[in-house]
Amino acid sequence: MTDLSSHLSTTADAYDAVAVLYDELFRNALDNVPLDRAMLAAFAEVARATAAAGPVAELGCGPGHVTAHLRDLGLDVFGVDLSPVMIDIAREAYPDLRFEVGSMDALDLADGELNGIVSWYSAIHTPPQNLPSFFAEFRRVLAPEGHLLLAFFESEGDPVTEFDHKVTTAYRWPIDELAGLAGKAGFVEAGRMLRETREGERFGHGRLLMRKGE
Structure with a gap:
């Protein structure tokens, strides 16, 4: 088993180091990708229709642009990220939203708190x-029938594949395996x-919308 605490620390440090540039590059990343906006809109619609009254969390929110987009889709949403610098940028850019430093593997949330x-x-x-x-x-942390939306790089028929992400090591997944x-x-x-590779992108993109089962 990988030393998870060391891995998380390395990931946080790597994103701290590039946070300002990352924000500049990706703040408007959704503007020209209608399929990504459509998947987020579908998630927002099912989340609004779920009986659970809790908020939605973007985990690994970075500088907060997707969190803000979800807010604009009518969700009660907040963001969590490992990188303190990313959280500082998000708080400055979107002072009306809640952003917290935290790790996806150990959330400071009660059981069933999230919609x-x-x-x-x-x-x-x-x-x-x-x-x-x-x-x-x-x-x-998800309430009964709560939804999870995953965005990732698809491995296009290959097994799970490590690759040289520009920030830190990352993995591409076959959509069926994930x-x-x-x-x-x-x-x-x-x-x-599955979304095709666009100009300037190296890999295809996968989206999975999942519901918490019984």
């Missing part, structure tokens, strides 16, 4: 053998999407 979770490319840095513990934590892993953790697939 939904968005993990928008944040689980990609998790070593594959550690990902089940993250899914278990997601399931713990869905199966989430299923073993107690999630039921509600929908999926």
Whole structure:
């Protein structure tokens, strides 16, 4: 098993170091990607329709642009990220929203507190053998029938593949394998999407919308 605490510290330090540049590059990243906006809109619609009254959390929120987009879609949402510098940027950019430093594997939240979770490319840095513990934590904090939206790089027919992400080591997943892993953790697939590689991108993109099962 990978030393998770060391891995998390390395990831936080790596994002601290590039936080300002990352914000500049990705603040408007959703503007020209209608399929990504459509998947976030679908998540927001099912979250609003769920009986649970809790908020939605974006876990691994970075500088907060997706959190703000979810707010604009009508959700009660807050962001959590490992990187203190990212959280500082998010708080300055969106002072009306709540942002906290924290780790996805040990959330300071009660059981069943959340109506939904968005993990928008944040689980990609998790070593594959550690990902089940993250899914278990997601399931713990989600209310019954709460939804999870995962965005990740798809491996396009290859097995789980490590690659040289520009910030720190990351992993590409076959969509079926990732869905199966989430299923073993107690999630039921509600929908999926594969998006083609656009100009300037190296890999295809996967989206999984999951519901907390019984």
